[in-house]
Amino acid sequence: MKNKYSVFSLIKNAFSYHENWEKAWKDPTPKKEYDAVIVGGGGHGLATAYYLAKKHDMKNIAVVEKGWIGGGNTGRNTTIIRSNYLWDASAGLYDHALKIWEGLSQELNYNVMFSQRGVMNLAHNLQDVRDLKRRTHANRLNGIDAVYLNTDEVKKFCPIINTSPDIRYPVLGGTLQRRAGTARHDAVAWGYARGADEMGVDIIQNCEVIGIKRNGDAVEGIETTRGFIKTKKIGVVAAGHSSVIANMAGLRLPLESKPLQALVSEPVKPIIDTVVMSNAVHAYVSQSDKGELVIGAGTDDYVSYTQKGSHQIVEGTLNAILELYPIFSRMRMLRQWGGIVDICPDASPILSKTSIKGLYFNCGWGTGGFKATPGSGDLFAHTIANDEPHKLNAAFNLNRFVSGDLVDEHGAAAVAH
């Protein structure tokens, strides 16, 4: 049993200069065999392991991670959480996650700094206005909070936005989801890792998967840089590298991996207390608790695994930011980085069984997987434990690309993909 984090443990540890905190998770050597192995130690993978142990009583499991946990897209996103998706299947999936977010810090005894500061999506042309109004209605029919704002209400909610009718893409209105917001991305990975570790899950870092061993139509284990691990169930949660792992098992996926960039500014005093996203000009911005502006840019159009991305993408985003927020014109940017996102043709994820027995994939989250982390883990754990999808992720099967029953969120999901 781990010591509970609380104000008392904080005071107690202050007396020993915070040098005696117990380790949040162990550093085990891989066992010969597990009941299930999760490939990928990001938020989604760790959450999957956590819920497998907690809700499905599978304790003899491992998470293998080629680098360090939370070092991939979990640590590279802009931490936005929302559930205002158009289609019923997506609304069910993302709102399931949002509901778990609302109690996650208490559940994990780990402060994930979930802040429901609201997410506002802007409309810049007549089609945007129509689309956003339609989405607002769809959201409310699905029990998701959403309101449509006119230009004055947008200005009132976020006063630093330039709502002049004379700018290149004037603000004609917007939608607001008040339950949406942000969370501390690293804390999500660390909190789930600590929770999973406590229940006996082995979190094995610096352990890259180099092969998947099959016996006919079933999996037998994984070949890693730290030796062979025998297992009958493999859950792959490898984000940008999903196709690489699929290739090892002789499986084809409908994914393309592309660089997505983000950047932060120097820290300043509180200036924007919400998240503002714009589909048409592709710019979104929020402010971290440290005071940095967190800015999300777009994806490049070519496949790349370099975690870099092109300069003109950042330039285009900053042009849009400056037009919408002239007050930021003299801000200096501190850091810029890229992550590799695996994009599905319909911009919806895959949480699915495959044609190979015991092999499960959780991928295709594209540019917006962070918000779904707890829900994704919960539903993927259900899928692995029961060898059947939960009703909330049944629509997100791999077979939809054969049947044609796509969940087409491209352009519908309140942000360009």
Place this chain on the structure above:
Amino acid sequence: MFVINCPYCGERDQQEFKAGGEAHIERPKQPTELSDDEWAEYLFMRKNIKGVQFERWNHAHGCRKWFNMVRDTSNDEIKLVYKMGEKPPLE
């Protein structure tokens, strides 16, 4: 960002180009005969290789011609460009 050697215009900044995805995916000769699995394969399934892969690119803000490229996606190094209709190099 990288420099691309357009087979028609020579070296230009990557900004002028548009990536067109995996190359040498053949359009089905008999679309009416295709099974759902074959359609899925043609429309959606991609190699998405980490390493050397064949791609189509378009010089969108230049001569607007399409061409093929051999590129290493693990470091964005361009190995070769060749014109549409030419056979892909074996290696």
